[in-house]
Amino acid sequence: MKILTVEQTRALDQYTIEHEPVAPLNLMERAAQAFTDWYTARFDKNRPVRIFCGLGNNGGDGLAIARLLIQLDYTVQTCVVRYAPRESEDFMHNHRRLKLLASIKYIESEQDIPVIRPKEVVIDAILGSGLSRTTEGLVQSVIDAINHSPATVVAVDIASGLFADTANGPNATIVQPDYTVAFQLPKLAFLLPTLSLYVGEWHWVDIGLSRAYIERTPTTYFYTTDQEVRHLLRTRNRFSHKGSFGHALLLVGSYGKIGAGVLASRACLRSGVGLLSVQVPRCGYEILQTSVPEAMCQPDGHLHILTGQPEVEQPELDTFSAVGVGPGIGTAPETLEMLRKLLASVKKPMVIDADAINLIAKNRDLIDKIPKNSILTPHPKEFERLTRRWTSDYDKLGILRDFAQRNRFVVVLKGANTAIATPDGTTHFNSTGNPGMSTGGTGDVLTGILTALLAQGYDPVEAAVLGVFEHGRAGDRAADLRGQIGLTASDVIEALRWD
Numbered sequence: 001m002k003i004l005t006v007e008q009t010r011a012l013d014q015y016t017i018e019h020e021p022v023a024p025l026n027l028m029e030r031a032a033q034a035f036t037d038w039y040t041a042r043f044d045k046n047r048p049v050r051i052f053c054g055l056g057n058n059g060g061d062g063l064a065i066a067r068l069l070i071q072l073d074y075t076v077q078t079c080v081v082r083y084a085p086r087e088s089e090d091f092m093h094n095h096r097r098l099k100l101l102a103s104i105k106y107i108e109s110e111q112d113i114p115v116i117r118p119k120e121v122v123i124d125a126i127l128g129s130g131l132s133r134t135t136e137g138l139v140q141s142v143i144d145a146i147n148h149s150p151a152t153v154v155a156v157d158i159a160s161g162l163f164a165d166t167a168n169g170p171n172a173t174i175v176q177p178d179y180t181v182a183f184q185l186p187k188l189a190f191l192l193p194t195l196s197l198y199v200g201e202w203h204w205v206d207i208g209l210s211r212a213y214i215e216r217t218p219t220t221y222f223y224t225t226d227q228e229v230r231h232l233l234r235t236r237n238r239f240s241h242k243g244s245f246g247h248a249l250l251l252v253g254s255y256g257k258i259g260a261g262v263l264a265s266r267a268c269l270r271s272g273v274g275l276l277s278v279q280v281p282r283c284g285y286e287i288l289q290t291s292v293p294e295a296m297c298q299p300d301g302h303l304h305i306l307t308g309q310p311e312v313e314q315p316e317l318d319t320f321s322a323v324g325v326g327p328g329i330g331t332a333p334e335t336l337e338m339l340r341k342l343l344a345s346v347k348k349p350m351v352i353d354a355d356a357i358n359l360i361a362k363n364r365d366l367i368d369k370i371p372k373n374s375i376l377t378p379h380p381k382e383f384e385r386l387t388r389r390w391t392s393d394y395d396k397l398g399i400l401r402d403f404a405q406r407n408r409f410v411v412v413l414k415g416a417n418t419a420i421a422t423p424d425g426t427t428h429f430n431s432t433g434n435p436g437m438s439t440g441g442t443g444d445v446l447t448g449i450l451t452a453l454l455a456q457g458y459d460p461v462e463a464a465v466l467g468v469f470e471h472g473r474a475g476d477r478a479a480d481l482r483g484q485i486g487l488t489a490s491d492v493i494e495a496l497r498w499d
């Protein structure tokens with residue numbers, strides 16, 4: 001699913017109005033109806049509703065929602081915040097219609113701001129995507145009152161005061177909603193960790209904007225949906241054999257961290273790889289052979305770390321269809337040498353994670369040695385080591401895009417809504433996963449999954465989008481079964497299911 005800018009959304013609105021055709025007022029009516037449907041499915045009539053409306057089209061939506069809820073017998077108090085002398089046309093129209101049905105309270109100064117009670121639901125329709133400057137004065141006071149109230153808060157389209165796709169200045173006053181209900185498409189701001197307080201749980205509702213126009217509007221930001229991922233997944237041919245699904249090699253583990261290698265190996269096998277070989281330090285040999293009997297084990301000559309000096313002769317690297325390196329390997333100088341040799345020998349895109357990323361961050365000449373289209377899977381701290389500290393989430397997205405594009409890597413920046421930046425400059429935000437996955441080892445699981453997909457011949461961008469999505473989906477299934485708090489990385493592996 002595409003994420004469009006405010007400008008593009010405005011153009012989309014306009015196109016829909018001109019070509020569908022639908023009158024602007026009817027589009028507002030559709031938006032209000034879609035919001036009301038969402039609202040009535042969640043909140044019953046016992047909860048009094050207080051709707052704060054601004055003077056633009058977001059306020060117009062609020063007035064239309066007030067009318068629709070009143071018609072459904074909800075108890076509604078509408079408050080119009082009169083912060084300026086101008087009102088939009090569609091606001092005025094809906095204002096006239098609502099006045100025929102109910103009384104409206106006008107907030108013209110701070111004294112007019114009502115006391116908000118705990119049982120109420122506040123609907124925030126003060127400012128929407130037309131926000132053009134930081135909030136101040138009366139609007140700021142009303143937002144403060146909403147934020148200090150004990151009521152549940154639902155934002156219409158976007159929280160008042162929040163910019164949809166650019167950074168807010170420091171100390172901006174912004175509504176902190178429990179829910180945001182956006183029209184048609186998600187906004188970039190919803191996907192950024194430092195803005196989560198201003199978004200809450202978010203949903204989007206279809207208001208019938210032109211699909212054809214959305215299709216041909218260019219964007220660099222995407223939000224991965226279930227439907228899109230289904231198209232990527234390959235089914236198995238009846239006559240396939242284990243040779244059809246590749247032979248992966250994982251280089252993983254060090255003394256005390258063989259578990260990382262076990263998790264990556266199990267996840268790789270649960271993700272459809274035909275054959276798996278695993279290189280571990282000698283101390284990991286029995287552990288791996290016992291806990292992952294399906295894998296072939298290539299012990300390193302060193303007891304505790306990977307050095308790239310095998311104990312016994314090993315197949316040439318180019319016999320493997322994909323290589324993954326990093327989980328649990330540590331940063332010993334001998335392991336750096338192993339990584340150096342590995343990068344010099346592997347010609348295909350590979351998966352690079354954890355300490356392999358840390359080693360590369362400290363030895364930057366290695367960046368140029370990484371095969372093009374390789375998948376790097378840093379968490380934010382590893383990514384910062386690899387690049388630089390960022391000043392905002394928007395700055396971080398810029399650094400991410402540039403780093404992926406300049407080096408021709410697929411960079412999977414992990415976290416809630418993992419961001420996948422590709423060599424062609426696009427960024428895909430993941431839609432699955434939950435905070436239960438913030439536990440040691442879940443990243444190792446992802447490395448195993450991605451290595452398995454590359455080994456099966458998936459294109460690296462597709463592998464990253466699909467693998468990250470399924471990793472999160474497995475995390476969601478595991479959380480359903482066990483709850484988020486008790487979730488472990490092993491549970492994520494057991495919950496993987498690829499159909």
Ligand SMILES: NC(=O)C1=CN([C@@H]2O[C@H](COP(=O)(O)OP(=O)(O)OC[C@H]3O[C@@H](n4cnc5c(N)ncnc54)[C@H](OP(=O)(O)O)[C@@H]3O)[C@@H](O)[C@H]2O)[C@@H](O)CC1
Pocket residue numbers: 009010013027028031054055056057058059060061083086088126127128129130131132133134135136139156157158183184207209
């Ligand atoms: N897109 C869609 O698909 C659909 C969109 N719809 C709805 O329209 C909404 C967008 O409406 P909108 O363009 O009228 O903007 P909105 O946010 O209501 O306010 C604009 C006014 O606020 C002013 N203003 C700006 N910043 C300010 C500040 N800090 N403090 C005070 N004032 C400030 C600004 O002033 P100006 O910048 O012109 O000086 C202008 O007068 C959108 O979010 C959605 O709810 C649906 O109805 C239909 C489908």
Ligand SMILES: Nc1ncnc2c1ncn2[C@@H]1O[C@H](COP(=O)(O)OP(=O)(O)O)[C@@H](O)[C@H]1O
Pocket residue numbers: 354379414415416417418432433434435436437438439440441442443444445446471472
């Ligand atoms: N709050 C969250 N929501 C969704 N996914 C999360 C969340 N926290 C962590 N994850 C996922 O869990 C994994 C953690 O990886 P990482 O930090 O490398 O852990 P480890 O190094 O312990 O394996 C990543 O795939 C990340 O996207």
Ligand SMILES: [K+]
Pocket residue numbers: 058124125126127128155156157158159160
């Ligand atoms: K709003």
